[in-house]
Amino acid sequence: xxxxxxxxxxxxxxxxxxxxxxxxxxxxxxxxxxxxxxxxxxxxxxxxxxxxxxxxxxxxxxxxxxxxxxxxxxxxxxxxxxxxxxxxxxxxxxxxxxxxxxxxxxxxxxxxx
Amino acid sequence: xxxxxxxxxxxxxxxxxxxxxxxxxxxxxxxxxxxxxxxxxxxxxxxxxxxxxxxxxxxxxxxxxxxxxxxxxxxxxxxxxxxxxxxxxxxxxxxxxxxxxxxxxxxxxx
Numbered sequence: 001x002x003x004x005x006x007x008x009x010x011x012x013x014x015x016x017x018x019x020x021x022x023x024x025x026x027x028x029x030x031x032x033x034x035x036x037x038x039x040x041x042x043x044x045x046x047x048x049x050x051x052x053x054x055x056x057x058x059x060x061x062x063x064x065x066x067x068x069x070x071x072x073x074x075x076x077x078x079x080x081x082x083x084x085x086x087x088x089x090x091x092x093x094x095x096x097x098x099x100x101x102x103x104x105x106x107x108x109x110x111x112x113x
Numbered sequence: 114x115x116x117x118x119x120x121x122x123x124x125x126x127x128x129x130x131x132x133x134x135x136x137x138x139x140x141x142x143x144x145x146x147x148x149x150x151x152x153x154x155x156x157x158x159x160x161x162x163x164x165x166x167x168x169x170x171x172x173x174x175x176x177x178x179x180x181x182x183x184x185x186x187x188x189x190x191x192x193x194x195x196x197x198x199x200x201x202x203x204x205x206x207x208x209x210x211x212x213x214x215x216x217x218x219x220x221x222x223x
Contacts, residue, residue: 102149
């Protein structure tokens with residue numbers, strides 16, 4: 001049972017480049033989330049999807065877009081990467097939105113130069 | 114005022130010590146209280162989950178909630194070097210997504 005799988009694990013981008021972070025869960029969860037984690041800032045919610053077909057903005061959505069491709073997959077896209085988007089990105093899922101049992105992926109370490 | 118406040122640490126203790134980790138929150142609508150543990154370069158993992166005031170035990174871990182003071186604690190008995198990690202409190206009102214504290218780094222030395 002893999003849980004939440006994120007790809008890639010590491011990525012270096014040049015300013016202005018675009019990329020998509022992939023996330024897939026195999027727990028039949030309805031809700032999925034994208035967080036970024038920066039030193040001293042904690043986990044900050046970027047976007048979430050309460051259920052298949054819906055997406056909502058979180059605390060820090062600017063510069064990002066998301067797609068809930070199906071129940072299993074939730075991708076995060078950076079259209080024009082900026083150094084301020086250097087961070088560790090975590091995808092998570094839960095049975096329903098906000099229920100406490102979030103399962104997190106192992107993260108993507110992104111550096112924008 | 115931040116919704117959830119947590120001392121960032123680091124908190125350094127010797128092996129075998131009792132550890133107390135704490136969070137305060139401001140929104141009285143919060144009903145569900147969680148602790149996540151995050152090892153270095155890993156994703157957070159759920160450690161404890163409670164929705165009522167009082168204590169909940171799981172092995173060496175005890176989660177304590179005081180809703181009247183808006184204060185939650187995690188106690189670790191007989192701490193081990195393997196407990197060295199960042200501990201994040203997370204709180205939920207029942208109507209939206211989780212609100213996380215920034216985490217407290219714990220270092221347990223042998």
